[in-house]
Amino acid sequence: MHRRWIDAQWPDTGVTYRNVADALHGFALSGPRSRDLLQRITRDDVSAPAFKFRSIRRPFVGGVPACPLRLSFSCDPGFEIFCEPQFHLVRW
Numbered sequence: 001m002h003r004r005w006i007d008a009q010w011p012d013t014g015v016t017y018r019n020v021a022d023a024l025h026g027f028a029l030s031g032p033r034s035r036d037l038l039q040r041i042t043r044d045d046v047s048a049p050a051f052k053f054r055s056i057r058r059p060f061v062g063g064v065p066a067c068p069l070r071l072s073f074s075c076d077p078g079f080e081i082f083c084e085p086q087f088h089l090v091r092w
Contacts (some may be wrong), residue, residue: 002034002063003019012065023084024082024083024084024085025079025082025083025084025085025088026043026080026082026083027080027081028078028079028080028081029077029078029079029080029081030072030075030076030077030079031075031076031077031078033079034076034078034079035047035078035079036047036077038068038081040062041061041062042060042061042062042068043057043060044057044059046068046070046079048077049084051070052070053070053071054069054070054071055069055070056068056069056070061081061083063081064087065083065084066082066087067082067083067085067086068079068080068081068082069081069082
């Protein structure tokens with residue numbers, strides 16, 4: 001649906017994009033201390049001023065190249081953390 005909309009709005013812009021939905025798998029990290037936990041496992045600043053709602057990053061999380069999104073549909077802070085499927089097998 002999104003691709004059709006983008007193609008209809010900007011058909012000849014020269015911009016390229018690709019769907020990575022099948023290339024990345026994710027999980028949710030949410031709750032009142034989720035930001036504290038995420039800060040312990042990444043070197044990026046994930047404080048509220050630095051990592052605003054609906055922001056996205058490309059840091060290492062727990063030593064794994066990841067793509068955390070600052071999202072939550074509850075009252076608590078929350079993050080969705082995506083990475084390539086083979087990295088879900090990493091053990092610390």
